[in-house]
Amino acid sequence: MAIPGYSYEFNHTHLLSIEDLSRLDIDHILDLAEEFAEATRAGKRPEAHLKNMTVINLFFENSTRTMSSFEIAAKRLGADVIAMPVAQSSVKKGETLIDTAMTLNAMAPDAIVIRHSASGGVKLLSRKVDCAVINAGDGTHQHPTQGLLDTLTIRRAKGRIEGLKVTICGDILHSRVARSTTMALHLLGAEVTLCGPATLMPSGADSWGAARALNDFDAAIKDADVVMMLRLQLERMNGAYLPSQREYFRNFGLTADRLKLAAPDATVMHPGPMNRGIEIESAIADGERSVITEQVEMGVAVREAVLKLLSGRRA
Amino acid sequence: MAIPGYSYEFNHTHLLSIEDLSRLDIDHILDLAEEFAEATRAGKRPEAHLKNMTVINLFFENSTRTMSSFEIAAKRLGADVIAMPVAQSSVKKGETLIDTAMTLNAMAPDAIVIRHSASGGVKLLSRKVDCAVINAGDGTHQHPTQGLLDTLTIRRAKGRIEGLKVTICGDILHSRVARSTTMALHLLGAEVTLCGPATLMPSGADSWGAARALNDFDAAIKDADVVMMLRLQLERMNGAYLPSQREYFRNFGLTADRLKLAAPDATVMHPGPMNRGIEIESAIADGERSVITEQVEMGVAVREAVLKLLSGRRA
């Protein structure tokens, strides 16, 4: 989608939020990611763009899935990867986030991939280091590579993003996935409907670029080209948010019957890990419209693309 | 042991159980493993057969020892290794084993090494992936690389397997090691005697190929060429299985006196980690007949062999 006569250059130091990206940036990342994905499918290793580089995976929250995806992506590009699940680290010893950042920076990595429980924690850290910082999820704020991999998966399934109707359903309030994916899809021209129980909807979701926010899943799913279900944190179940899993599934679970309300060729997505029988009926998760495992595949590819674009810029 | 005019080919996708292997398969794996072992002793690195390949170590049960052995083996062959001790993973978040398998598969690894607490869990998982799966222990069912490394260690100590008398003593009931090793040794022509307290003996051990199952260690060890002691899970001690550590040692511990009942040159083995003074007298564990550390050494070599034979077959 490069404009003739317009010379595009990816010009970012970090990847902190979808908000920082232009439409051209996203197209560029997705195009590159798709090349990586096709290479992997063909059994080919990409060039070792990150040879002799060091990537630190700094995860303040457990996520085997996301951490492994980044680790595989970085190693495929030839990087050394230092895994730091910091549940049991200096952080417990009372060290501040800033001190952790400055300590790691002094070890001269080329990129740091960070997941942190505080919204804005990753941005704070990025200001203290000389290398690329990639946000792998900060609080309820952003998870930009998830937004990018969702967008790529949809683009591959539908051939475009522009003009698509996408419905995202679940715990929108606590979801950095919903926020990042909505922003990316909106920027590329999709019409996003957010849906969930009133207690789990944020107040300002229109600022993410969502067209609508509904509490009625039947209305929200109508004619959708893409239906993305969010993971329900089971700890929300026993509190003030929700009455019961059974009632949640009845109102907000994706079933075969409900899917009939969507467009006939609607694509089904879920960022994982799934609670089968709570957010989504098992048969639908495994059905032919599901691209849930392709999301995982595109996750590695998108991370390869982002790592390639951001590494090698150490100040 | 190749039969003249018979063209042998190793033709397996996974390594799930010793039961799946033929005698020729085992000879082939052991021959290759021995080459790797000799190369390491000579300070040489093997060819990077797994260069540009990714091996995932997916351990649902903690085992620093086995996990490290596979990690060292895979890295020696040039693979990237992703360690996944999953005590703290998505599994805790309620994801099913099948979903974990499909997620990992979507990341396109070349081999997955799995340890799981459920007998049959590894086989179930292998059906959902396109890459080689290696069983690193599933419940009380199988631990095939342990069976292979024990067999190789014995072959090196004795020069053969055929016709040897091998006594395995301890908690046979819960031991995937006993099962795998017995099957491998039986297939290669050894006569295996199983021995343990009545409460810790399985009912159908003759189906593993064992010649005898006894409760009297003095009778079981008589004239044995090889005596293999099993680790006693200490948590069995406080339950209905056993009266006390002291009584266990008196009846089923390997002492210098008891070893005199075996063949004069009997070889002593233990899969580790040892409870010194419970299963085995310390002086015997460290004595000249012990090949316990050589078992560890052959463990890495056997895993190199298996990884080489199975990798590069991704569907």
Next chain:
Amino acid sequence: MAIPGYSYEFNHTHLLSIEDLSRLDIDHILDLAEEFAEATRAGKRPEAHLKNMTVINLFFENSTRTMSSFEIAAKRLGADVIAMPVAQSSVKKGETLIDTAMTLNAMAPDAIVIRHSASGGVKLLSRKVDCAVINAGDGTHQHPTQGLLDTLTIRRAKGRIEGLKVTICGDILHSRVARSTTMALHLLGAEVTLCGPATLMPSGADSWGAARALNDFDAAIKDADVVMMLRLQLERMNGAYLPSQREYFRNFGLTADRLKLAAPDATVMHPGPMNRGIEIESAIADGERSVITEQVEMGVAVREAVLKLLSGRRA
């Protein structure tokens, strides 16, 4: 500092204690480390001196910081690194330290980096293996790479060690850092003053080579060229050792006012992780005299040097 006509050779199998090193050894390590540090600053990878070698990081105590420093150092030199945080390992299963050592040795690593809670535990282990052993901290005994990195950081800041006045303040009693750094600095000709509350001072610190041991920080810091603050283990706070954090900070915290008592260009150090506001005022930690992050940087460089010097000597 090589003596003309004197042919120096680094001739150690392990790095267990600063006590084992000569002045020439330390100079040699620091010179090499400085080359590595400058290469990293220039964005260059060093030669892959550890290519095809395996380094095991065996940490019986958690330390993300030190473990990562060794991991980055070893990988920068091309080694395969096996991380073994053993909180959850065979050790828990009752295996002895010696058995762990013999098991790892049988896997044929080229170096083992060990942290252990028992003083002398690393030395014990080193006797049972055929490869290089590097002490990454044993009990309250030694942490030699810390002593070396502190010495290198000072040498870079001051251009020399000989004749410098260095004050180390805090929990001297429990500090392997204080011991190792004091020994290294003394050997190279510095005058070291140790300072801390009476309850946290060892009885025989003069045997480390310290010139003085004081309980009055104002007296101890007077005219110091270097002030090194030690981390206060917060668990000491609630016990018999110390009345309160507030009183500790008043008596032994490094403040701007107190720093005026030191030499005008005094250098400020801390091994990390810091308790800001307890051992050290935040503004001083981040101030222009602080070389705290450079200590981290030199930590990686010193570990590269030590790994290069010790590896490749497997018996």
